[in-house]
Structure formats: C-alpha cells, structure tokens
Amino acid sequence: MSNMKYIQLEPQGEIALLRINRPEALNAMNIDVISELSRTVDIVGADESIKVVIITGSGDKSFCAGADISYMVNIDPISAEKYASSAQSVLNKIERLEKPVIAAVNGYALGGGCELAMVCDIRVASSNAKLGQPEVTIGIPPGWGGTQRLMRLVGPAKAKELVFTGKMVSAEEALQLGLVNSVISLSADDNLPQEVPKDDREKEKERNRQIAKLLNNKLMDECVDLAKQIAKNSFNAVKVSKMLINRGMDADLTTGLRLEIYGWSLCFAHEDRQKMMSEFLNKSKK
Numbered sequence: 289m290s291n292m293k294y295i296q297l298e299p300q301g302e303i304a305l306l307r308i309n310r311p312e313a314l315n316a317m318n319i320d321v322i323s324e325l326s327r328t329v330d331i332v333g334a335d336e337s338i339k340v341v342i343i344t345g346s347g348d349k350s351f352c353a354g355a356d357i358s359y360m361v362n363i364d365p366i367s368a369e370k371y372a373s374s375a376q377s378v379l380n381k382i383e384r385l386e387k388p389v390i391a392a393v394n395g396y397a398l399g400g401g402c403e404l405a406m407v408c409d410i411r412v413a414s415s416n417a418k419l420g421q422p423e424v425t426i427g428i429p430p431g432w433g434g435t436q437r438l439m440r441l442v443g444p445a446k447a448k449e450l451v452f453t454g455k456m457v458s459a460e461e462a463l464q465l466g467l468v469n470s471v472i473s474l475s476a477d478d479n480l481p482q483e484v485p486k487d488d489r490e491k492e493k494e495r496n497r498q499i500a501k502l503l504n505n506k507l508m509d510e511c512v513d514l515a516k517q518i519a520k521n522s523f524n525a526v527k528v529s530k531m532l533i534n535r536g537m538d539a540d541l542t543t544g545l546r547l548e549i550y551g552w553s554l555c556f557a558h559e560d561r562q563k564m565m566s567e568f569l570n571k572s573k574k
C-alpha cells in the first residue's frame with residue numbers, strides 16, 4: 289500500500305498492521321525510520337476505516353532495538369535535541385491516536401523500542417521478548433519518554449531499578465511488572481519441529497529459527513484476535529474511553545471524573561448508543 293522503505297503498512301480490513309522494517313539493524317530507528325513512522329501514523333489516523341492499529345517489528349528477533357547508535361555516536365547536542373524531539377513527537381502522536389494501538393512485542397524492545405511499546409495502549413509480548421532501557425550502558429539516559437512513561441507503568445522504584453541498571457527483563461518478568469499485558473508462548477499443540485541431535489549445530493539453529501517463526505505467527509494471530517474483539521465494539525465509545533484514561537492519568541481525580549461525565553454524556557449524541565442498546569434489549573426479549 290505505501291511505498292516506504294522502513295515502514296510497511298498492511299491493512300487487514302478494520303485492522304492496520306504497521307511493521308518497522310529494518311531487520312539488518314534489529315529495527316533500530318534512524319532518522320528515516322522516524323520520519324516514515326510519522327507519515328504512516330498520519331495515514332492510519334486519517335483513515336476512518338481503520339479501527340485498531342498493531343505495531344510490530346520485521347523478522348522474528350526484534351520489535352525495535354531503539355535509537356540508532358551508529359548515528360548517535362558522533363552527533364552534537366543540537367542534533368541530539370532534534371533527534372529526541374522528532375522521536376518524541378512521533379511517539380506522542382501514536383499515544384494520542386484516536387484509535388487503540390497494540391504493540392506486538394516480537395523480540396527485543398530496548399531503549400527507544402521499549403519507549404515505542406510504552407506509548408501503545410496494550411502490549412502483547414512473545415515469550416522470547418526482552419525489554420529494557422539500556423541507555424545508561426552507552427552513556428545517556430532514556431530520551432524518548434522512558435523516564436516518564438516507565439514510572440507510570442511500573443512505579444518509580446522498579447523504573448529506577450531498570451533505568452539505573454540498564455538490564456533487560458524477560459517477557460515473563462515484564463508481565464509481572466505490568467510492563468506487558470500478556471505473554472504468548474508455544475505449547476505441544478503448536479506443531480513444534482522435531483527435536484534434533486544435540487551435536488548438530490546447524491540443524492539446531494534451523495529448528496530455533498522455525499520455532500521463532502511459529503512464535504511470531506502465534507503472537508500476530510493473538511494480537512489480531514485482540515484487535516478484532518476491540519473493533520466489534522462501538523469505535524466512538526472506545527475512542528472516548530482511550531482519551532479519558534490518557535487525559536485522566538495526568539489530571540487530579542476530580543478533574544478526571546468530571547471529564548468522564550462529559551465524555552460519557554457526549555456519547556449519547558452518537559448513533560451507536562441507541563443502536564447498540566436497542567439491539568441488546570431486543571436480543572434479551574427473544
């Protein structure tokens with residue numbers, strides 16, 4: 289659909305799949321990735337037929353390995369400010385999209401990659417995913433929202449532990465922290481490839497590749513199912529709910545509750561309310 293180099297946009301009916309496509313650098317975001325991501329977010333935002341967006345990374349190994357270290361190694365503070373500002377404004381745009389966004393975390397989500405996942409509304413991770421904010425290990429603090437959004441998701445103490453150590457956490461640990469909503473793993477029912485002799489490194493590698501592919505496919509199926517569950521509800525009500533949660537998070541309770549009354553009552557102006565409530569009432573009479 290789009291002719292971009294680093295972002296693939298695959299519409300599937302009401303769901304749009306947006307894939308960062310720079311597998312040779314584990315989907316790290318250089319300036320071109322950021323600018324294409326920005327254009328793609330504008331496209332999905334403006335397309336009213338799209339009800340839910342899924343963001344993922346190309347390949348079976350990485351969601352996004354963060355900012356481009358080969359670019360950052362030599363830039364001056366002025367360029368760093370520009371780089372962080374343009375990245376933050378794209379991430380803010382994703383967070384503010386008037387439609388739900390699911391991150392299908394299919395491997396590494398590090399630094400800017402974890403920050404990208406955190407602006408999505410829901411994060412589903414494959415069991416081989418690894419998340420973290422390793423910036424201090426390369427001489428900088430998180431710069432694309434990590435110091436702010438991580439603490440809101442997991443609390444300041446855990447956020448500080450992750451940021452200060454720069455360590456990666458497994459998908460399971462991320463689940464326990466509340467950093468991801470769920471973890472997808474393979475089971476015996478998933479047609480796993482046959483075991484291979486332990487000393488055959490090549491066969492073992494190939495088997496691991498096949499397993500990673502199966503896992504990635506299962507992750508995407510689960511995310512599409514989740515997106516479908518959301519898409520069958522009133523888009524208007526989902527959109528208003530997203531705004532209320534996002535705006536309410538940074539407001540005091542009284543303001544958030546007042547906003548909820550306004551958002552709630554405005555939905556009575558939308559045809560969905562009358563239509564869907566009547567459907568419910570007629571169904572229960574049958």
Ligand code: CO8
Nearest residue numbers: 313314316353354355356357368372398399400422431432
């Ligand atoms: N940037 C550029 N290239 C990368 C990046 C990256 N973030 N991550 C991986 N790559 C490249 C590697 O250089 C390598 O390239 P090549 O094949 O040409 O040598 C290729 O991707 C494959 O990577 P590895 O060989 O390292 O793969 P491994 O499986 O051995 O390791 C890891 C995978 C653990 C993910 C490892 O690649 C890694 O640690 N990557 C760096 C992760 C990281 O530190 N990310 C945070 C970056 S900082 C950031 O995001 C901050 C944002 C805010 C800053 C504000 C600034 C203005």
